[in-house]
Amino acid sequence: MKLNKFALLAVAAGCTLASQGVYAQAMEVVTVEAVREIVVGKSLIGAPIKELTIRSRVSYADLDLTTAAGVATLENRVKEAAASSCKEIRVDVPVEGWTVDRCIRQATDDAMLQVNKAAADAKAAKK
Numbered sequence: 001m002k003l004n005k006f007a008l009l010a011v012a013a014g015c016t017l018a019s020q021g022v023y024a025q026a027m028e029v030v031t032v033e034a035v036r037e038i039v040v041g042k043s044l045i046g047a048p049i050k051e052l053t054i055r056s057r058v059s060y061a062d063l064d065l066t067t068a069a070g071v072a073t074l075e076n077r078v079k080e081a082a083a084s085s086c087k088e089i090r091v092d093v094p095v096e097g098w099t100v101d102r103c104i105r106q107a108t109d110d111a112m113l114q115v116n117k118a119a120a121d122a123k124a125a126k127k
Contacts, residue, residue: 028059028060028118029058029059030058030060030078030111030115030118031055031058031111032055032057032058032081032082032085032107033085033110033111034053034055034056034086034089034103035106053089054088054089055085056081058078058111060074060077064122065119065122066126070119071119074119078112078115079104081107082103082104082107082108085103085107086100086104086107089103
């Protein structure tokens with residue numbers, strides 16, 4: 001009976017350690033949001049207008065954010081994700097004030113706050 005309790009305890013400890021690794025890895029992402037801001041209402045032809053959002057997750061699990069090269073690589077990934085998402089969200093119905101370039105700029109600016117925090121956290125953890 002003692003062997004069974006020990007085996008059960010060992011399995012539980014192994015699962016806990018394995019789940020911590022998965023949890024830590026899942027946290028190593030930056031979320032890039034492409035938002036097409038549309039006033040909720042109806043178009044000239046009466047079609048409903050809705051806000052569209054695409055969220056992309058950019059991993060940096062493979063990067064060393066304590067280096068300038070690691071941060072630059074993450075920044076490039078964020079810019080590529082923003083450009084891809086904003087081009088995907090573009091539809092053929094024009095909306096006043098919305099452009100793909102504006103969407104990319106806003107999505108990138110918002111995500112860079114997360115990049116800067118991740119880099120600062122990595123540098124603080126290294127000390």
